[in-house]
Amino acid sequence: MTHDTNCIFCKIINGEIPSAKVYEDEAVYAFLDISQVTKGHTLIVPKTHVKNIYETKEEVASTLFARVPKVARAIEKAFNPAGMNVLSNTGEFAGQSVFHLHIHLIPRYDESDGYNAKWVTHNDDYTNEERQAIAEAISVNI
Numbered sequence: 001m002t003h004d005t006n007c008i009f010c011k012i013i014n015g016e017i018p019s020a021k022v023y024e025d026e027a028v029y030a031f032l033d034i035s036q037v038t039k040g041h042t043l044i045v046p047k048t049h050v051k052n053i054y055e056t057k058e059e060v061a062s063t064l065f066a067r068v069p070k071v072a073r074a075i076e077k078a079f080n081p082a083g084m085n086v087l088s089n090t091g092e093f094a095g096q097s098v099f100h101l102h103i104h105l106i107p108r109y110d111e112s113d114g115y116n117a118k119w120v121t122h123n124d125d126y127t128n129e130e131r132q133a134i135a136e137a138i139s140v141n142i
């Protein structure tokens, strides 16, 4: 497993920093976010140190995401939330503060539960041609 000696999540995985562990196996570690947005807010991370989604190889991603549903279901079973937001902030501008890939599982209880990520859609701003051009600009890079 690659790990970064200065990384707080690598230290949590290695037991150098305490955490409220939810789940662990050979590939992933899941623990409560120290700043609970809502009750049961959990982070799931690969044991391999990767900075964020951009730097993640398919094998690491598939192993990590394969574990997400069972941790999500366990939170659902424990607290019966009304819903759940599953997300990964990528890059400082998008709110990433720890640079070891992590998936946030944020159970949702009601409108005033502390989670807030309302977005404004711009559906009318693009013609079909523009949509095709945007899709193409992405797709040529895959």
Ligand code: AMP
Pocket: 008, 017, 019, 032, 033, 034, 035, 088, 089, 095, 096, 097, 098, 099
């Ligand atoms: P992000 O801001 O998306 O990079 O998420 C990083 C998350 O890690 C934040 O929500 C922090 O509250 C959380 N965090 C930082 N340090 C710890 C820690 N020692 N134990 C648990 N969670 C932590």
Ligand code: ZN
Pocket: 003, 004, 007, 008, 009, 010, 011, 048, 049, 050, 099, 100
């Ligand atoms: Zn790390």
